[in-house]
Ligand SMILES: NC(=O)c1ccc[n+]([C@@H]2O[C@H](COP(=O)([O-])OP(=O)(O)OC[C@H]3O[C@@H](n4cnc5c(N)ncnc54)[C@H](O)[C@@H]3O)[C@@H](O)[C@H]2O)c1
């Protein structure tokens with residue numbers, strides 16, 4: 001399969017940063033294994049402060065310092081840890097390697113028993129880097145704009161279990177739909193296998209460039225998931241009973257926000273993968289794709 005997105009390589013590897021799952025203090029053994037494998041090649045491992053303290057692996061250094069000094073970053077945890085690292089390190093533009101020490105691990109393809117072998121493969125160039133599109137989300141408040149980025153999705157959701165939300169949706173400034181129901185999801189292709197999948201949205205191959213809008217429990221027979229090209233800017237307005245959730249991790253209330261606009265971010269997240277990684281195998285293994 002010809003995928004032009006796979007040509008990027010790391011130019012140097014002298015320093016690597018690591019962030020681990022925030023609620024698991026048992027992963028120190030894996031950190032030592034990573035450090036030993038990197039040190040064999042003269043590479044320094046920097047551990048982010050909160051992770052180091054949780055794991056009992058020394059003092060650690062600030063997230064910012066770690067990102068600036070590192071050639072690539074390691075996420076040791078589940079999908080949530082990787083998503084959070086991609087969002088927080090967005091402005092430093094560093095590739096991320098996901099090592100799976102979580103539950104599902106759809107995005108984190110290196111298993112803990114493959115750590116040393118994969119690090120050896122890295123030093124002989126046996127890896128690939130995928131660029132995953134991200135969303136730039138602008139929250140408009142009193143003439144000011146706060147920008148955040150999303151890796152998987154943003155969700156506009158009803159804030160009260162007892163009420164429906166009403167969301168007006170615009171494409172390039174033109175009203176194209178009003179959604180009535182529990183809310184809607186704007187997903188990246190990578191996020192298509194997360195909340196979007198649960199809400200009946202399409203699985204979209206992660207290297208596609210598209211914006212996916214999927215209604216959540218719409219109170220209508222006519223609302224369907226929609227796939228849009230990335231040169232559109234989409235925007236939403238709603239009443240105060242709606243909340244905005246970014247990647248399931250940050251929440252904002254709509255009564256302070258007049259409008260939310262979403263477009264493709266100028267740069268994507270770069271994920272380091274093993275050459276063996278096959279998306280359809282992961283769909284089968286983790287989400288039971290194609291099982292009877
Ligand atoms: N009903 C739902 O399915 C539902 C509800 C809320 C949030 N979410 C998703 O959770 C995501 C955040 O993930 P988290 O791990 O921080 O939260 P989490 O710990 O609540 O886990 C959500 C689940 O989704 C999986 N997941 C996350 N991203 C995925 C992806 N791109 N493809 C396949 N599976 C994926 C995770 O491994 C986990 O099993 C949000 O972006 C949202 O899409 C899903």
Ligand SMILES: Nc1ncnc2c1ncn2[C@@H]1O[C@H](COP(=O)(O)OP(=O)(O)OP(=O)(O)O)[C@@H](O)[C@H]1O
Nearest residue numbers: 021022077078079080081082084102103104105106
């Ligand atoms: N830096 C972070 N800040 C806040 N919450 C985080 C951060 N990193 C991860 N989380 C959250 O911590 C929880 C557990 O982490 P994570 O998702 O990595 O592990 P998991 O749930 O065991 O694995 P998986 O997501 O693969 O099923 C998730 O809800 C995730 O969103």
